[in-house]
Every structure is written in C-alpha cells, then in structure tokens.
Amino acid sequence: MSSLLLLSLAAAMDIQSGKIRNRLIFTGLAAGFFFQVAEAGWKGAGVFLRNVSIPVILCYLLFLMHALGAGDIKLFSVIGGIWDLHILKLTIIISFLVAAGMSLWKMLYHHNLISRLCILGKYLYQVIVTFQLPEYPKGDQGKQHIIHFSIAIFIGFLVALEVAY
Template identity: 30%
Template sequence: MLTANNAILLVLILASGFCDLKERKIPNKITFTGILIGVLFNFITGGVSGLLQSVFGLLSGLLIFFLPFAMGGMGAGDVKLMGAIGALMGWRFTVMTALYSAFVGGIMVLIHLLYTGKLRETLQKMLYALIHLLLQFAIRLGYNETVYKAHDKFSKNGYAYRKIYIPYGVAIAGGAVLVLIAYKNGYPIF
C-alpha cells in the first residue's frame, strides 16, 4: 500500500533524479518545495511531535552530506535533497537512504569505469595515491633516503588522480527506493 508520504517521496526523488541526470543539477524549487511539504505534512499529520521529527530529519539529512559537500565530493543540490528526504521521512529513513545511496553510487561509478574502460587505470592511480600517502607518513616519522626515493617515484606515477563525477541525485533516488522496498518487505529501518 502506497502511503501519502511515500508517494510524495517518490515524486520528489524522481524529479530530482531526472533533473540531475539531464542537467547535472537539482533545482532549488524541487528541494525547497520538498522540505516545505515534508515539514507541513508531518506537522499536519503528527502535530508538534511530527514537526520536531521533520525538523530533526531535515537537519540530519543536511548534516549527513555536509562533509562530502565541503570536500567537493558532491553538489549542494544533493545535500538539500537529503534534507528534503529527512524533512519528509525522518532521520532513520534518511540515514538508511544515505547508506544505500553510497552503495548505488558505487555501482554507478563501477559501471562508468567499466563502460569507459578506465577501471584498471583508476584502481592503479588510487593505489599509487594510497602508497604516496603512506610514504609521506613514513617520511614524517623520520625514515631514510630510500623512502624519499620511493616517495618521488610514486608521486610522479599516480598522484594526478582525477575525480569521477556522477549524478548523485540518481544514486540518492535509488537508495531511497531500496529503503522503501526493504521496509515494505519487513526489514526494519534500525
């Protein structure tokens, strides 16, 4: 059975995912409308406790993706979308959506790398970057000239790692749908 908040959620994530896929941006009119509807819906259906649950969900949704946003890993629209999901569905649903979204996003990146033929190259560069960081740590601990030479070699070979951009609104939409399916099939959210 499709409840009202689930129907609103599906409209929200479908519109966001479509816009992110097409325009590489989630418009404010979608996310802010989702936040407003989520807060009002929960206040109308749950009174003050529903309002508090909605506000706490909104804040948790914004906080979950704030650090990745601050580090340049995702756009502000993705953060606001998680806030809208939190305002509508609450903090538990939002946390699970973030976890499932990471899974969906990882699959999207893997498919992209396989499609472009860059999986091996990307894994190699990631390994070089990891070795580079470990060698920097060893240098700070005061190790010898051999570590400096290895550091220079790995710095030249793999440090120029490029980011892979995916429309993360699609991953968030996929994660939210997976949480809905899990919940419908009796798997509790927490």
C-alpha cells in the same frame, strides 16, 4: 507518492543540467514540514528539523571534497523531512552502495579503474600528509568520472521503502 515524483524530477533535472533546482527542494521541504506538523503537531517541527539536519551533518565532508553536490545532500534532507529516521537511514546507506556500483560499472566501461584508483590513492596520501581536505581531483578524462548521484538516491529510496514496508 509525492516523494517519488520529487525524486524523479530531481534525477531528471540532474541528468539534464547537472543541477537540482532549489525550487524543487523547497517544495519537498515545505511538504515535509507540513506532513510532520500534521502528524505530530508542533513536536513534528522538531522532528522535521532533526531529520533535515542529519544529511547535512553526515555529508558535509563529502561536499567539501566536491565528491557530493549540495543538491544531493538537500535531496536526502527532503527525504528526511517527509519520512522518518529509519527510511532516511536506509536511503542514505543504500544510495551510497548503489552509487558505488554505478561508479564501478562506469570505470570498468571506460577502462579507467586502475587510473582512478591511483588518483584516489594519491588524494588519500595528500590528505594524510597535509591534514587538509582539498577538492578531489577530476583528472583530464572529461565527464567520465561523474555519476548523477540523484539517480542513486532515487533507487536507494525505492529499495528503502521496499525493505521497510
């Protein structure tokens, strides 16, 4: 239940300000640490460290491209800290699928699917030719290209719980 509250608050913060406050992240990580230690003793501390590190390692390239925010990665770490590896894995996979659906819907709604795919193609070409990972171009379309990934994480977590239990 505490995970749902944390993720709800994070999504609300993200929608309102475009950021997820570190105080909320710290609260979730502290809760996860205590849950893991209470469940498995000091071995739980190792499980906690492993589970919170996995999202950072998996999502680092997306962060470098500015395709995923630090707060989103930290939210995945909070889930990993509180829950087991199975829930974390399901949440990450489902969240990216939900985000893809949100992005597709938004591009169809704004009638910019073709232009965004062209931008993606140029970006991938640049990465392949230069072997560098520049910031993903946002274009001149204001905030039409932005989705609140925390919403996808919230939905992904709910679905992961439903699938796992």
